Amino acid sequence: MMVSEQFQDVFSQLPAEIFGRDCPTRPVMAQVTGRWGALIIAALAPGPMRFSGLHQHIGGISQKMLSQYLKSLVRYGLVERLVEPTIPPQVTYSLTPLGQSLAQQLCTLLSWFTANTPALEAAQQRYDAADSPTR
Amino acid sequence: MMVSEQFQDVFSQLPAEIFGRDCPTRPVMAQVTGRWGALIIAALAPGPMRFSGLHQHIGGISQKMLSQYLKSLVRYGLVERLVEPTIPPQVTYSLTPLGQSLAQQLCTLLSWFTANTPALEAAQQRYDAADSPTR
DNA sequence: CTGTATCCTACCCGATACTG
DNA sequence: CAGTATCGGGTAGGATACAG
Numbered sequence: 001m002m003v004s005e006q007f008q009d010v011f012s013q014l015p016a017e018i019f020g021r022d023c024p025t026r027p028v029m030a031q032v033t034g035r036w037g038a039l040i041i042a043a044l045a046p047g048p049m050r051f052s053g054l055h056q057h058i059g060g061i062s063q064k065m066l067s068q069y070l071k072s073l074v075r076y077g078l079v080e081r082l083v084e085p086t087i088p089p090q091v092t093y094s095l096t097p098l099g100q101s102l103a104q105q106l107c108t109l110l111s112w113f114t115a116n117t118p119a120l121e122a123a124q125q126r127y128d129a130a131d132s133p134t135r
Numbered sequence: 136m137m138v139s140e141q142f143q144d145v146f147s148q149l150p151a152e153i154f155g156r157d158c159p160t161r162p163v164m165a166q167v168t169g170r171w172g173a174l175i176i177a178a179l180a181p182g183p184m185r186f187s188g189l190h191q192h193i194g195g196i197s198q199k200m201l202s203q204y205l206k207s208l209v210r211y212g213l214v215e216r217l218v219e220p221t222i223p224p225q226v227t228y229s230l231t232p233l234g235q236s237l238a239q240q241l242c243t244l245l246s247w248f249t250a251n252t253p254a255l256e257a258a259q260q261r262y263d264a265a266d267s268p269t270r
Numbered sequence: 271c272t273g274t275a276t277c278c279t280a281c282c283c284g285a286t287a288c289t290g
Numbered sequence: 291c292a293g294t295a296t297c298g299g300g301t302a303g304g305a306t307a308c309a310g
Contacts, residue, residue, distance in 0.1 A: 011180040011181055011238070011242045012181075014245055017249070018174070018177070023194075025252055028248060033168035035165070035283080039154060042149065042153070042154075051291075051292055052291065057154055059154055059155045059157075060156035060284095063293070064283075064284075064285090064293090064294085064295095065284080067292080068283090075258070075262045076258055076259055077255060078258075088292080089291060089293090090291070091292060091293085102247060102251075103145075104145050105247050107146045107149060108240060110160075111145070112236070113153075113160040113163060114160060116233065116236075116237070117160055117163070120211050120212065120213075120233075123212025124210055124211055127209070127212070128210075170302080170303080185271085185272090186271075186272055187272080198272085198273070200303060202272080202274080218272095223271040223272075223310095224271060224310085225271070
């Protein structure tokens with residue numbers, strides 16, 4: 001399979017700036033590629049969700065982190081926060097159009113990882129088996 | 136534009152497991168989506184590179200972090216390390232086929248960020264302007 | 271040139287408790 | 291239900307010096 005052609009396309013579009021120390025994408029990347037960013041956005045991809053829904057859907061996340069990441073994502077215009085003035089209050093989160101377009105990229109990336117996890121784990125075990133026996 | 140159709144496809148392929156607390160993808164994701172993972176892989180996308188080449192190409196990375204990330208990426212079978220037994224030694228890093236396929240996803244993601252940085256920054260300023268004046 | 275070793279700081283993140 | 295406040299541990303990451 002000719003990977004290289006299609007390949008050249010993708011990376012050649014990247015401006016040299018993204019490697020720069022002060023590239024403006026870095027703070028955003030830090031959030032999205034942070035521990036929970038991608039998972040939260042992926043969880044919202046199917047549709048809007050409540051705070052508690054997200055909390056139990058994403059295994060292992062704490063209220064604090066969920067709240068913190070959501071605030072960031074709202075700030076970047078990726079997620080929308082909708083408050084229903086009821087008692088008790090209901091807050092619904094959903095992806096903005098911008099967030100949806102990002103979600104596609106992220107879901108593709110997540111798919112890649114799930115598809116290639118066997119290969120990654122195999123490589124890992126090969127590597128670990130290579131020179132630790134001497135120890 | 137009908138985002139939703141193509142959209143449903145992408146996320147619906149995601150197994151519920153990726154949201155699980157013990158999903159095996161999490162440690163790998165942590166490395167790749169760590170602070171330097173994506174940039175290193177993207178930097179290697181055009182072709183093999185030496186250690187010093189990477190070091191000066193990726194702004195702000197320290198030797199320690201570069202070395203550490205490279206070791207991890209080699210361990211996962213994403214990057215290959217080739218040592219020329221010369222003096223002084225020359226070490227060349229390149230992407231494995233597995234790494235190349237990941238690089239495509241990552242470069243696409245990086246492209247998304249560079250393309251949408253204006254929108255992200257605008258949203259951010261709108262958000263910050265909304266209620267900080269009261270402070 | 272290509273790393274490793276050491277020290278040190280910052281902050282990420284979790285646990286818990288509390289508010290409206 | 292949907293958060294915020296506070297405390298504390300673990301670790302990512304930088305600076306520097308040193309080694310092969």
